[in-house]
Amino acid sequence: MLITFKSKAYPNVMMYQDHAKRILDLLQKDSDRGVITAEEAGRAVKLLENEIEESRKHQPTDEMEQDVMAHNGEEDTEHEPVEVVSFSTRAFPLLEMLRAARDQQTDVLWGV
Template sequence: MLITFKSKAYPNVMMYQDHAKRILDLLHKDSERGVITAEEATQAVRLLENEIEESRKHQATDEMEQDVKAHQGEEDAEHQPIETVTFSTRAFPLLEMLRASRDLQTDVLWGV
């Protein structure tokens, strides 16, 4: 299921609910429906930036890469190689929306 984040300060941001849940849990928000007010945006930006920085310290390990290869098979010519998408890459559009909303004093809504 997709979640569409909306703000008057930034274009809509769509994200799979599973991926958005990690961010929304960090911000103590419900993944079904909610709002990050302009007043909350400053704290939300700070929390998300800290989480992104922390996630960069723990990049994909060789063990994970070996696990992916074991399930995919190294001689698999029919499929493209799996590319992992990092938390920071997934979170960046929403972080930019939060920054714009903070700067323009508008709310971020989803599920409405």
């Protein structure tokens, strides 16, 4: 399921609910619907920046690729290379929206 984040300060940002949930849990917000007010945006930006920095310290390893190959059950056949989309890459559009909302004193809404 997709979540569409909306703000007057930035174009809409769409994310899969599973990916958005990690961010919204960090911000102590419900993933079904909610608002990050202009007053909350500055704190939200700091929390998300800190989480991104922390996630960069724990990059995926070769073990992850081995796990993916094991689950496919075809270790001897060639596959497309495993491409991992990092948390920071997924979070960046919403982080930019939050920065714009903070700077322009507008809210961020979803599920409405």
